[in-house]
Structure formats: C-alpha cells, structure tokens
Amino acid sequence: MRYFLDTEFNGIGGALLSLALVPDDGDELYLTLQTSEPLVEWVERHVLPYLDSVSQQLSCPRLTRPDAAHALENYLHHDEDPLIVADWPEDIAQFCNLMITGPGDMVDLRHVTFLLVPMSNFSTAANSKVPHNALHDARALRDHVLSLE
Numbered sequence: 437m438r439y440f441l442d443t444e445f446n447g448i449g450g451a452l453l454s455l456a457l458v459p460d461d462g463d464e465l466y467l468t469l470q471t472s473e474p475l476v477e478w479v480e481r482h483v484l485p486y487l488d489s490v491s492q493q494l495s496c497p498r499l500t501r502p503d504a505a506h507a508l509e510n511y512l513h514h515d516e517d518p519l520i521v522a523d524w525p526e527d528i529a530q531f532c533n534l535m536i537t538g539p540g541d542m543v544d545l546r547h548v549t550f551l552l553v554p555m556s557n558f559s560t561a562a563n564s565k566v567p568h569n570a571l572h573d574a575r576a577l578r579d580h581v582l583s584l585e
Contacts, residue, residue, distance in 0.1 A: 437462070437515050440581065441522040442560060442574035443530040444483045447476040452530045454487055455504070456570035457511065457520070458578045465511045466490055466571040470498040486569040494571065505534050509543035521551045523560060523577055528552060553581065 439457040451471040458464050468487050512518050522528050528550050535542045566572040
C-alpha cells in the first residue's frame with residue numbers, strides 16, 4: 437500500500453510536532469507530539485494554531501515520542517511492504533527518526549520503502565484545506581499525485 441506522508445516540525449531539524457499518513461484508500465493516521473522545545477516564531481504562528489484542525493475521529497492528544505512511535509508501528513503493522521511517499525526530505529527524516537525508540541532499538545517495521553517526489557510547481561500547503569496541518573497537507577499531496585496518474 438502507498439501512504440502519503442507529511443509532517444510538521446519545529447524548524448529545520450527541530451522536534452516533530454505532527455505526522456500524518458494518508459493511504460491511497462483506507463484509514464488515515466494523524467499523530468501530534470509533545471515537545472518541551474521552545475517553538476520558533478514561524479511555527480508558533482503558522483503551525484501550532486492548526487495542529488488540532490482535524491475531525492474528532494482523527495484528533496490525537498499530544499503523545500510522547502515513544503507512544504507516537506508505537507502508534508505508527510500499530511498503524512503500519514498489517515502492511516508487509518509499505519511505500520511512504522513524501523515531497524520533502526525532512527518529512528522522511530522525521531518519520532525515520534520517529535521509528536527509533538532507543539539506542540539500537542526501533543519499532544517493528546520492516547521493508548519500509550520511501551519515495552521522494554519533489555514537486556517543483558506544487559505546494560501542499562497552498563493546496564491544502566488547512567495549510568501547515570500535516571493531515572490536510574498529506575491529503576493535498578495524495579490528491580495531486582493521484583491527479584497526475
């Protein structure tokens with residue numbers, strides 16, 4: 437199965453704030469994470485107010501990193517060969533970092549494949565119903581890629 441990924445994070449290389457996976461068809465995943473890191477001004481203005489702009493069904497309390505890692509594992513555990521599609525390298529980096537649960541330990545996900553599809557003439561945020569919300573941005577990415585197929 438193919439899953440479209442988007443994340444929101446606290447500036448380049450900063451703490452992961454939210455992660456969304458939107459499959460071609462089926463249930464979506466939306467996670468929000470706790471952070472004690474001071475937020476950069478742009479994130480505080482453009483991301484934080486929209487973290488909870490999702491349906492109640494997908495609403496998520498702020499999780500610890502270990503809880504978010506296990507939620508990701510539980511979501512993907514049924515798929516033997518998930519393909520994660522992203523339009524920005526930091527999204528893939530944030531996903532991979534979330535898979536790490538400790539020194540030498542990671543969630544039990546195997547055969548995960550990543551596909552980076554940079555969109556030079558497309559902005560997920562500009563085409564999202566709620567810009568800078570990972571779930572809505574991932575949906576915009578999915579819809580755009582599907583429209584090209």
